[in-house]
Amino acid sequence: MEIFGVPLNALYAQLLLGLMNGSFYAILSLGLAVIFGMLNIINFTHGAQYMMGAFVAWVLLSRFGVNYWLALVLSPLIVAAVGIVIERTMLKRLYHLDHLYGLLLTFGLALVIEGLFRVQYGISGEAYPVPEALTGGTDLGFMFLPNYRGWVVVASLVVCFATWYIIERTKLGSYLRAGTENPKLLQAFGINVPLMITLTYGFGVALAAFAGVLAAPIFQVNPLMGSNLIIVVFAVVVIGGMGSILGSIVTGLGLGLVEALTRVYYPEASAVVIFVIMAVVLLLRPAGLFGRES
Amino acid sequence: MKISGNLIASFVLFGLLLLAPLAREAIYPVFLMKVMCFALFASAFNLLLGYTGLLSFGHAAFLGAAGYVTGYTIKALGFPTELGLMAGTVTAGLLGFIFGSLAIRRSGIYFAMITLALAQMVFFLALQMKFTGGEDGLQGIPRGKLLGFIDLRDDINLYYFVLAIFGGGFWLIYRTIHSPFGQVLKAIRENEPRAVSLGYDVSKYKLVAFVISAALSGLAGSTKSVVLQLASLTDVHWHMSGSVVLMTLLGGVGTVLGPVVGAATVIGLENKLGDLGNWLAGATGINALSTIGEAVTIVTGLIFVVCVLTFRRGIVGELAALVKRSGVNVKSE
Amino acid sequence: MHRRLIALLASAAVMALGGGPALAQGKSVKVSDGVVKIGVLTDLSGTYSDLAGEGSVIAVQMAVDDFNAQNKSPFKIEVIKFDHQNKGDISANKAREWFDTEQVDVIVDLVTTSTALAVMEVAKQKDKITLVSGAASTPITNEKCTDTNVHWTYDTYALANGTGRAVVKQGGKTWFFLTADYAFGHSLEKDTSEVVTESGGKVLGTVRHPFPGSDFSSFLLKAQASGAQVIGLANAGNDTINSIRQASEFGVTPKQSLAGLLMFITDVHSLGLNYTQGMYLTTGFYWDLNDQTRAWSKRFFDMKKRMPTMVHAGDYSATMHYLKAVLAAGTDETKPVMAQMKKTPINDFFAKNGKIRDDGRMVHDMYLAQVKKPGESKYPWDYYRIAQTIPGDEAFQPLSKSRCPLVKK
Secondary structure, three states, X not given: OEEOOEEHHHHHHHHHHHHHHHHHHHHHHHHHHHHHHHHOOOOOOHHHHHHHHHXXXXXXXXXXXXXXXXXXXXXXXXXXXXXXXXXXXXXXXXXXXOHHHHHHHHHHHHHHHHHHHHHHHOOOOEOOOOOHHHOOEEEOOOOEEEHHHHHHHHHHHHHHHHHHHHHHHOHHHHHHHHHHHOHHHHHHOOOOHHHHHHHHHHHHHHXXXXXXHHHOOOOOEOOOOOOOHHHHHHHHHHHHOOOOHHHHHHHHHHHHHHXXXXXXXXXXXXXXXXXXXXXXXXXXXXXXXXXXXX | OOOOHHHXXXXXXHHHHHHHHHHOOOOOHHHHHHHHHHHHHHHHHHHHHHHHOOOOOOOHHHHHHHHHHHHHHHHOOOOOHHHHHHHHHHHHHHHHHHHHHHHOOOOHHHHHHHHHHHHHHHHHHHHHOOOOOHHHOEEOOOOOEEOOOEEOOOHHHHHHHXXXXXXXXXXXXXXXXXXXXXXXXXXXHHOHHHHHHOOOOHHHHHHHHHHHHHHHHHHHHHHHHHHHOEEOHHHXXXXXXXXXXXXXXXXXXXXXXXXXXXXXXXXXXXXXXXXHHHHHHHXXXXXXXXXHHHHXXXXXXXXXXXXXXXXXXXXXXXXXXXXXXXXXXXXXO | OHXXXXXXXXHHHHHHOOOOXXXXXXXXXXXXXXXXXXXXXXXXXXXXXXXXXXXXHHHHHHHHHHHHHHHOOOOEEXXXXXXXXXXXXXXXXXXXXXXXXXXXXXXXXXXXHHHHXXXXXXXXXHOOEEEEOOOOOHHHHOOOOOOOEEEOOOOHHHHHHHHHXXXXXXXXXXXXXXXXXXHHHHHHHHHHXXXXXXOOOEEEEXXXXXXXXXXXXXXXXXHHHHOOOEEEEEOOHHHXXXXXXXXXXXXXXXXXXXXXXXXXXXXXXXXXXXXXXXXXXXXXXXXXXXXXXXXXXXXXXXXXXXXXXXXXXXXXXXXXXXHHHHXXXXXXXXXXXXXXXXXXOEOOOOOOXXXXXXXXXXXXXXXXXXXXXXXXXXXXXXXXXXXXXXXXXXXXXXXXXXXXXXXXX
């Protein structure tokens, strides 16, 4: 059977690939959305932090012999610590200002971080091996699925929905949400709001770094790996609705699929399709697919 | 009529620019022309950000598209230079009308995102269409003769031509800001609901401001393609849209001369940082300093950071504030 | 004052000798403004900074030092560098400024076609020399050729020709292309397709991916579905690197084999032999070719801590040939130097009997290399087995097919 000249099996395979890319978009845009929702900062450093996650994993492996599984925990913690320093020393001075300043500051930071990594490691990057337990693949009949890719989808979906659950369904999450609505009131209840903000930023950054570690065995670890991704992920967040947790997850996955379909029918346009969708969505539903109109 | 500080500073600036070719050994005219093109670009952008409060993240599209159209019409269709420039400017204006009509329905970050999305589409077209030369770009665009007899291949002739364009564009922006129309724009920036309640058709004002800004950005792009005889993808890439924000912010958002200072600084950095590094290495004997030139992006990033953290009003904005504080009685408006 | 006097005496001497090449001791060279200035315009910070970049500056400086040592510093030589950031407008602007205000005589390296074309155009107008080593596309010596340019190291035609022909000969009859969607990718794909068809192979299809990309899996699946024996990677840099990794991930290789149409030793180094083993590629230079290349490369390695790419070696060779031509011509004026360069064969560790054609192509032998298996690699950077030396006249586009207007037919 064929759909518009493409065999159904091939289409399944492409959609599955779309889901894999979508899970990267989801986890990255989730981090951006969490940060935006809580701090009102558009974190343009996200791409650089994703790259740092991958690099830290690589350094841990090659310098200290730390394996993949440990890196999956350690690397996000290390990158988050760096993020927290950034938040404490710079970002916190900008909360009362227009979005523009946060965006520009983080954009500048991204340039600096990527530049420093380039000076240190060169541009061709480093190859991170697929962890032993996940090498090889499974034949699904319509395609050969590398085990590692399967793991990526599972891991990121688990992390995404755990995050969603914490924020939307737990007490801690309710504090967070209250913090975005009315920080002063929350403070009056005896909750340390600045600390909460700092930790939230750290968490958002950790998500980026986590995605970076997931990506390391698939993509070459190089200083610019995040710089083109950031703008796509940014578009995902806008389409989903700035600050919407569920929106960013669902949109991330959905756009992965849309991109996959574009790759089947008009591959040249697969880089631009997201922006077409963004323009259309913003014109029809200005607050994004899942955002609330303010 | 009050003599404003801006006016005096502008006159000084143009006086210096008029005399600059006398010192052509020290200051390279083509470099100055490039700076003027970007100064016009940043000033046009500032008309939107600084005086209307609209942050466009897609202005590279106007700069780049106009450059391509000018390059193509002059090189392939044999247009005279001035007609080619006009073609580019008009294209950018039309593009601005399309962008504007779609984007002004939204505000804030959503406005920025729509302009970004549309600009990405222009980038895609520039990469795909045949006439742009794709990744290779258009080279060897002839500079031609102005009005059929002034040979623009001569750097000095071209310099004064570019200066006239820059001066004209700058004057137009200055007049726009200080006209009743400009006052309404500022009112929209300060308090949009109030402007609406006063009976102004806010959308129409925003759209006109957007189209003027786009057309002048286009003029800058067209002129640049004649000066450098080149149109390339760099000018339509989103980094360029970010770059113009940096220029404006660094110089001072909402100041008349800020974007000019900002553009000169950023372009100077791109072109001269390497030379500065080599010079420092030569002067101090520390060889490592010669690698500063490879750190343009790092330095650019640092400037962003420092600027946002310490002097958000920009160079010109901070200077004006300093002057005001020191009690010198210079009116800034 | 002194310098001017010397220059005057020098020119008088040249005139006295009839302006002919005076190779005898105490020979005088008439150099404008007293110094031969070489500008290295390259990518010092971006995507191509490993394959060119600082290494190119080092290679040019090595050539200058060697030239001075061999010829007792007959004239003053200066090397300046600039990071063109892969942007055409910055390159064109800097080149113009160098020619106008710094009296730069020659610009070397020029990685990426867009910057090379932009600078060549400026150099043509200003009547100065460009020696392109980094950029790859064939328009440089075809539609866009100039009489002041030499394209030194390689081009897409030679790569396509070498790899395409060899792989078909090894039995890779059916091809599928993974092409970066821009001018360079298209030209690489087109050149290779022609060679493949000519040698009796067949092109089953092609897919074009946005540039730059990061995930190539869906394109690779298309290639897999095509059933082609060979997947031609008509892309470069990180795109190639990621394509190769993901091909192995999805089990595309080793069932189907990959042909990297533009790969540098730095790419192989960063990917590692596990991913790249068995691949064929065409290169203009390999450090471990013979004693001469090894000696030079070791010197380079001592400074850069990496083995040189063909671009680096080409930069050295081009600079050296240029300086010798200045010495022989007794002047640094463009026309006589170009004439001298074109009439002298190039013989150094990089090229054997290389010659510069009217379209600006420097024709020299190319090498078809196969990447070694991890077990075969005996020492660091021991990556290639040279499968075949492709004679220059076969490697490059024949002059009869040239679309360069300078070629008299």
